[in-house]
Amino acid sequence: MARLRSRALSAGRSVLIILTILAIAATIFGFAYIFIARATPNLEIAPGILAAIVGAVLQFISSLILAVQRTFQEGRANDAQRELARRVQEAQRERELAITTNVTDAAAIRQYLSNISELMLDHRLREAPENSDVRRLA
Numbered sequence: 001m002a003r004l005r006s007r008a009l010s011a012g013r014s015v016l017i018i019l020t021i022l023a024i025a026a027t028i029f030g031f032a033y034i035f036i037a038r039a040t041p042n043l044e045i046a047p048g049i050l051a052a053i054v055g056a057v058l059q060f061i062s063s064l065i066l067a068v069q070r071t072f073q074e075g076r077a078n079d080a081q082r083e084l085a086r087r088v089q090e091a092q093r094e095r096e097l098a099i100t101t102n103v104t105d106a107a108a109i110r111q112y113l114s115n116i117s118e119l120m121l122d123h124r125l126r127e128a129p130e131n132s133d134v135r136r137l138a
Contacts, residue, residue: 012069019062027055 030052037043 012065016062016065016069019058019065023055023058023062025055026051026058030055 030048030050033048033051034045035048037045037048
């Protein structure tokens with residue numbers, strides 16, 4: 001898909017270059033013809049004006065193509081930027097989840113150690129017989 005887009009952009013650039021060259025040539029020809037027609041009595045000015053108009057229209061079309069091409073490229077850049085932002089947010093959520101999990105695990109371990117300490121100190125776990133309820137609970 002990326003190759004197809006690249007080829008389309010390359011073809012669009014080629015068309016743009018050709019249209020620009022034609023527009024410049026038509027405009028130059030038109031103005032040159034008008035200049036020559038004004039100096040020559042029997043030569044009409046209309047073909048020169050027409051050539052200049054064609055040159056201007058071709059230049060307008062090439063400007064439109066350029067605008068569409070830029071819009072397309074900006075759209076692709078915006079899509080890439082949104083995808084990057086989405087990936088960064090996802091990575092951030094994963095890091096936050098890992099931190100939350102670590103904090104939760106640490107709290108559970110602290111609670112377990114507190115409970116075992118309480119059993120050992122308050123209920124004399126070390127001195128309790130092996131089959132006692134306190135030992136089974138620990």
